[in-house]
Amino acid sequence: MEVRLLRPVLMLYTALFLLFLYGPIIILAILSFQSQSGGPQFPIQEWSVYWYRHLLGLAETSRVSQLPVGESLVRSLVLAFMTTVVSVTLGTMSAEAFRTRFKGAGPIFYLIILGMMVPGVLVGLGVALLANFLDIGRAWWSTSFVLHVVYTFPFAFLVMLAIFNRFDRSVEEASLSLGVSPAKTFRRVTFPLIFPGVLSAMLFSFTLSYDEFSRTLFTAGADLTLPLSIYGTFSVEIYPNVFAFGVLTTLFSFTLLAIYGLLMKRFTARSKSRFAGQEET
Amino acid sequence: MLYDLELKSVGKTYPDGTVAVSDFDLKVEKGEFVAFLGPSGCGKSTTLRMIAGFEEITNGDIFIMGQNISKTPPEKRPTSMIFQNYALFPHMSVRQNIAFGLDIKGTPKAEKDRKIDRILDMFNLTEFADRKADKLSGGQRQRIALARGLVVEPEILLLDEPLGALDANLRRIIQNELKLLQRDLGITFVFVTHAQSEALGLSDRVVVMSNGVVEQISAPKELYTRPATPFVAGFIGSNTLIEGKPSQGRDQELQQIETRYGPISGVGAADANLAVIPAEAFTLGLRNTPGEIRLEGTVTAKQVVGSIGYFRVKLSDGYEIEVEAHAGAIEAQNYALGSPVTLGVDPMSVTLIHH
Numbered sequence: 001m002e003v004r005l006l007r008p009v010l011m012l013y014t015a016l017f018l019l020f021l022y023g024p025i026i027i028l029a030i031l032s033f034q035s036q037s038g039g040p041q042f043p044i045q046e047w048s049v050y051w052y053r054h055l056l057g058l059a060e061t062s063r064v065s066q067l068p069v070g071e072s073l074v075r076s077l078v079l080a081f082m083t084t085v086v087s088v089t090l091g092t093m094s095a096e097a098f099r100t101r102f103k104g105a106g107p108i109f110y111l112i113i114l115g116m117m118v119p120g121v122l123v124g125l126g127v128a129l130l131a132n133f134l135d136i137g138r139a140w141w142s143t144s145f146v147l148h149v150v151y152t153f154p155f156a157f158l159v160m161l162a163i164f165n166r167f168d169r170s171v172e173e174a175s176l177s178l179g180v181s182p183a184k185t186f187r188r189v190t191f192p193l194i195f196p197g198v199l200s201a202m203l204f205s206f207t208l209s210y211d212e213f214s215r216t217l218f219t220a221g222a223d224l225t226l227p228l229s230i231y232g233t234f235s236v237e238i239y240p241n242v243f244a245f246g247v248l249t250t251l252f253s254f255t256l257l258a259i260y261g262l263l264m265k266r267f268t269a270r271s272k273s274r275f276a277g278q279e280e281t
Numbered sequence: 282m283l284y285d286l287e288l289k290s291v292g293k294t295y296p297d298g299t300v301a302v303s304d305f306d307l308k309v310e311k312g313e314f315v316a317f318l319g320p321s322g323c324g325k326s327t328t329l330r331m332i333a334g335f336e337e338i339t340n341g342d343i344f345i346m347g348q349n350i351s352k353t354p355p356e357k358r359p360t361s362m363i364f365q366n367y368a369l370f371p372h373m374s375v376r377q378n379i380a381f382g383l384d385i386k387g388t389p390k391a392e393k394d395r396k397i398d399r400i401l402d403m404f405n406l407t408e409f410a411d412r413k414a415d416k417l418s419g420g421q422r423q424r425i426a427l428a429r430g431l432v433v434e435p436e437i438l439l440l441d442e443p444l445g446a447l448d449a450n451l452r453r454i455i456q457n458e459l460k461l462l463q464r465d466l467g468i469t470f471v472f473v474t475h476a477q478s479e480a481l482g483l484s485d486r487v488v489v490m491s492n493g494v495v496e497q498i499s500a501p502k503e504l505y506t507r508p509a510t511p512f513v514a515g516f517i518g519s520n521t522l523i524e525g526k527p528s529q530g531r532d533q534e535l536q537q538i539e540t541r542y543g544p545i546s547g548v549g550a551a552d553a554n555l556a557v558i559p560a561e562a563f564t565l566g567l568r569n570t571p572g573e574i575r576l577e578g579t580v581t582a583k584q585v586v587g588s589i590g591y592f593r594v595k596l597s598d599g600y601e602i603e604v605e606a607h608a609g610a611i612e613a614q615n616y617a618l619g620s621p622v623t624l625g626v627d628p629m630s631v632t633l634i635h636h
Contacts, residue, residue, distance in 0.1 A: 173335055174368040174426075176355040178382030178433050185356075188381070192372045 025250060032243035040238045051244040067241045068229055075140050076210055076226035082141070083148040083209035088201045090149070091156025092194070095164050116154040120214030123147060128218035138221035147215040152208045156201035163197030196267055203260050207253070283347050285311040285469045286332070286437055292340030293327055301327045302493045305341070309437075312467040314460075316480035319490035320516075325473045326441055328490075332471065333362045333439050345436055361435035365442040367426045369414040375425055376401070376410040382433035400428045420451045427462070437469045444479060456483060477517060481505075489513050507548070507632050508557055514634065519560040521602040524636060527552045535572070536633050541598060545574050547631025555636040560605040562630035565592070565615075565622055574626040578602075580616050594622060 035046035036059075053059040057066055094112065098105060127147055131138050138144075171193070175185040191198075213227045220228060226249075233242060286309040293301040302324040309315050317325035330336040332343060334355030342351045350358050370378050379400060383393045401407045404424040409417060414425055423443060430438060443459075444452045460483055463470045474480050480487045481501040489496045489504065489512070496516075497509040508514040514522060525540035537546040538556060545556045581601060582593035592604040604624065616622055 168366070168368065170364045170366060170368040171370060173333075173355070173362065174364060174429075175370070175381070176335075177333055177358075177360065177362040177439075178385070178429065179356050180382065180385045181356055182354075184385055188385075189370055 025246075028243045028246045029250075031240055032247050034240040034243075038240070040240050040243065051240045052248075055241050055244045055248075064239050064241065067233060067245055069226060069245060072224050072226045072229040075223060079140055079145060079148060079225060080206045080210040082145060083152055084202050084205040086149050087152040087156045087205040087209075088160075088198060090153050091158075091201055091205075092160045092198060094157050095160035098161060099164050099167075099169075112157055113154050115150040116152075120151070120212075121217065123150070124215040124218040127215075131219070138219050140216070140220045140223055140225050143219040143221070144216045144225070147219055148209045148212055151212065151215055152205040155204045155208060159201040159204060160194070160197055163194050167194065196264055199260060199263055199267075203256070206256070284308045284344070285313070285346060286471070287344040287347075288328075288332075288341065289344070290341040291328070291331060291338055291343060293324075293331060293336060294339045300493050302331070303340070305495055307488060307495075307498065309469055309471070311469060312463075313486065314463050314470045314472065314484045316472045316474060316484035316487045317490060318474060318477065318480035318487050319496075321475055323490040324493040325475075325488075325490050327493075329362075329439050329441055329471060329473045332437070333360050334358050335362075359436035360439050361430035361433055361437075362439040362441065363423075363426050363430050363443045365445045367422045367446075369422055369425055369429070371413070371415045373414065374411050375406060375414050375417070378414050378425055379406075379429045379432055381429065386433070396432055400432045404428045419447050420455060423447065423455055424458075427459075431462075431466070431468070435468065437471060438463075440470060440472045442473055442475070444474070444476075452479075459483065481517075489516065491516070505559060506630070509634060511555060511634065511636055514555075514557040514632075519603050519605070521558045521560065521563075523556045523558070525554055525556060527554055535628050538633055542576055542596065545626075545631060545633075546572060546628040547633045548629065549633025550635065553633035553635055555634050557632045557634060558626055559630060560603045562626050563602075563604040563606065564625045565604070565606055566625065570625070570627045572628050574628060574631065576624040576626070577621070578624065579621050580618055583616065583618060592616065592622075594624060 030044070031040060031042070032051055033047050033049065034040070034044055034051065035048045036050045036054075038045035050059060054064065055067055055069075098109070124147065127143055128138060130136075131143050136143070167190075172185055172190055175189045176182065180188070211227050212225075213231070216225050216228060224232065230242065230245070286307070288305050288307040291305040292303040294303075295301060305328055307315070317328060319325050327336055331338050334350070334353060338351050342349050344350065345359055370381065373381065376397060379397055380393065383396065388396070398407075401410055404427065406421070406424055406428060409421060414422060417425070423446075426443070440459075444455055447455060456479060459470075470484075472480070472484060481504070484501065486498060487501055487504055488498045491512045497504065497513045499507070499509070504513060504517045508517060508520065511522065514520045523540050523542065523545060525538035525545060528537050528539040528544060534548070535546045536549050536551055536553060537544050538554060540556065547556055547558075576594075576596055578594040578596040580592055581595045582591075584591045588607055590606045592606065593601055594604050595601050
């Protein structure tokens, strides 16, 4: 009897879950095809791709100014890339350090994790005040960049820590015992084996940085990143061109995910049981 | 004389004060096959890892070919280690696994290929050369690990329970291969195991360890016939231990102790107080050996397996001992359960040690 009841309840739960997950995006996508005369709400007056053309500057001049995302998009992508490189490198190195117990490992662990726990607006404000106090100019590539790294580094660190947890150290020892230096052992043995983890850490860092808002708000200075400049357009009036942009950026995220999925698949297919060394006796 | 491997009072104490190994002394000649034998946690693997360079030495020194390598990092030591879980590189093919050490050393291609082909052939791996290592069976993987470790031509091959993950049949086969291989190559092997049969069957000398201390270093046969400590007497084979007090020796060769069953003489130190009698040294009934030891008891269990009879005999004071006898040499039917029996022991096969 319980099972008979459980099934529909679970199905309803799943349906609601999916609805809340994808509902907003779907609404956004539908509204992005509103006609020029329609507003950012239902009903759809007429289906058109006007706002996409408007976004790309292909539309004839209108009273709505073009969404100022071009430069901020480039900034956000560059910032996310820089953040990813630094965070994943730092995260991998510190996770490697945590493989051996060292003095003060406990406190240092929590200090690292703190970076993703503290409220973003507060740290942002704090860094802005500190920058003012020290007379350092605020910019997306300096103050914001530092905060993005502080924020994403713990995620990369935790992912790599989990990967190293399952990693069989004797494979590295075997390499050393063959006369291979620690540096070459890392490059030729350790890194290829932890690569899926590195990929996941990169995905985390990139997405977290790409749409970071609160930490960037006070620290970006005059040149805005993408989330900031989109937020800026809300303060005037919302037109469906924002939705069109939302759809395009979602497609971009899906592309990133697809690349990630393909790389993972390719890698795991190459060696089905990556941790074969750990096979039980 | 120059030893291939020499350990001089090597010890390891962890930062928290736990002693893993202490005062390990060993001299190994070129081409010798040495086994470290002991229960788990006795420090045998730690010692092996100290030789390989994976564990720091806190006391003493290790020499390879006369060179002190105590502070040398593992990749600079002329040793190669074989792991119980094989530790193959899962992202490489069999050939790449074996080539790895030579690749990094920058061995010229022609020479490298020749060496790899030879070792692939030696281990019957040629047909698997291009497969992924983790797709193969346990025995094949162990052969790859051996080939990979040997192709770099180490001075000493270190093997950490290399047969532990294999099933009994395969273990016997690889065991034989290992012995032949070692004899052909003439490389020094240091082998860690907790299985008596492996240590005794493969090695020239066995180091028996317990609680981080070396109990005895000797040839396998001697471990049986002349155990040096109560631990070895209890760990190897099946021995009867009888306590006693030192007493006057009977002659030059033999010493004697006074036990609750009367005097027992045997080979050993003058002030020994424990007699060790191997189960197979007993005879049921008496031979006519001069000075023969005589113990009276009753048979409480009996099992004849093929040519060997296993008996359990309860001595006059209730102490039960294990006796092994060749079925041909005794008339098993004469010793039914509950029947009285006289056990004879040749003093030459008794070892007297300190308790």
